[in-house]
Amino acid sequence: ETGVTQSPTHLIKTRGQQVTLRCSSQSGHNTVSWYQQALGQGPQFIFQYYREEENGRGNFPPRFSGLQFPNYSSELNVNALELDDSALYLCASSSGGGPQETQYFGPGTRLLVL
């Protein structure tokens, strides 16, 4: 198992609410990427943080936002939740600012929006 942890493991919210998901990166890693994995699909890139700065963003609306702390842990915030936001949210940590370094995934947070 990797040293990447995520909290909470499961979450139930209603439409319109806001949610914050957390990720602790593996020791020695300064980069955190966030992915959304819908049921039966591959992970889709949301954004990446490298040394506390956003370092790339996928095709997700601005209500998906994030930040990275000095210890390189990260948060994903989603505002105005929609039913389609129901998914497994994965974070992955790596060293360096690009995907060429191996990305190690956390166990994920399963979000259900009712």
Add this chain to the structure above:
Amino acid sequence: GENVEQHPSTLSVQEGDSAVIKCTYSDSASNYFPWYKQELGKRPQLIIDIRSNVGEKKDQRIAVTLNKTAKHFSLHITETQPEDSAVYFCAASRSGYSTLTFGKGTMLLVSP
């Protein structure tokens, strides 16, 4: 942007048989191709990766081949075992970009 197609979506084999999963990518500048295994309810785990400067890489029962001209790469698992049963994802990326683009996954079922 990059688009990764993965086939087949499901694959059933008998224990001991070989399994092959194929992926194609659209961006000719992509140069890094990892494969992840995801067991039910668990996190994706990297099993092997290949960079565009090599055509083949092997790790015990697992191998990956890359054809840059045709823009496709494949995962080969030999002597399959029931514990190989999982969903396998291919992905692609290129230097200077932070995105890993994943395929939709292949559910591999190895029957004893």
